[in-house]
Amino acid sequence: MNASEGCFLVRVSERIWGYTLSYRTASGFKHFLIDASGDYYSFLGVDQNRHATLADLIDFHKEEVITTSGGELLQDSCRLKCSSPDYGGLFL
Numbered sequence: 592m593n594a595s596e597g598c599f600l601v602r603v604s605e606r607i608w609g610y611t612l613s614y615r616t617a618s619g620f621k622h623f624l625i626d627a628s629g630d631y632y633s634f635l636g637v638d639q640n641r642h643a644t645l646a647d648l649i650d651f652h653k654e655e656v657i658t659t660s661g662g663e664l665l666q667d668s669c670r671l672k673c674s675s676p677d678y679g680g681l682f683l
Contacts, residue, residue: 597666601625601645607635610645614663623657 598615605611609627612634613620624635625648631641632648637658642648649665657663 594669595666597664598669599649599665599667600669601649609635614657614665615669616661616663621661621663 594615596615596617600613601610602613603610604624607624607626607628609632610625612623612625614623623637625645626633626635627645631643632645633639633641634648634657638652640648640651642651649668652663652665655664657665
């Protein structure tokens, strides 16, 4: 992947009822779990802020860092390179 620092991708998590956010750093990637098991969305273990929607969580972290130690500020979402993504596996 040839993305700049701050680029991110959100995908369905295989570990929890929620999502995984992959964040591009200067030297690699960081991965954060997003809890969606309740009536809110929040990062597990790093951010205790609760958001009504996943979009609210993303928008919030475009202005506020995910962790103060890492300074992760979301910039642009990573774009799909194919024109027709296959989401079939999400609905099994």
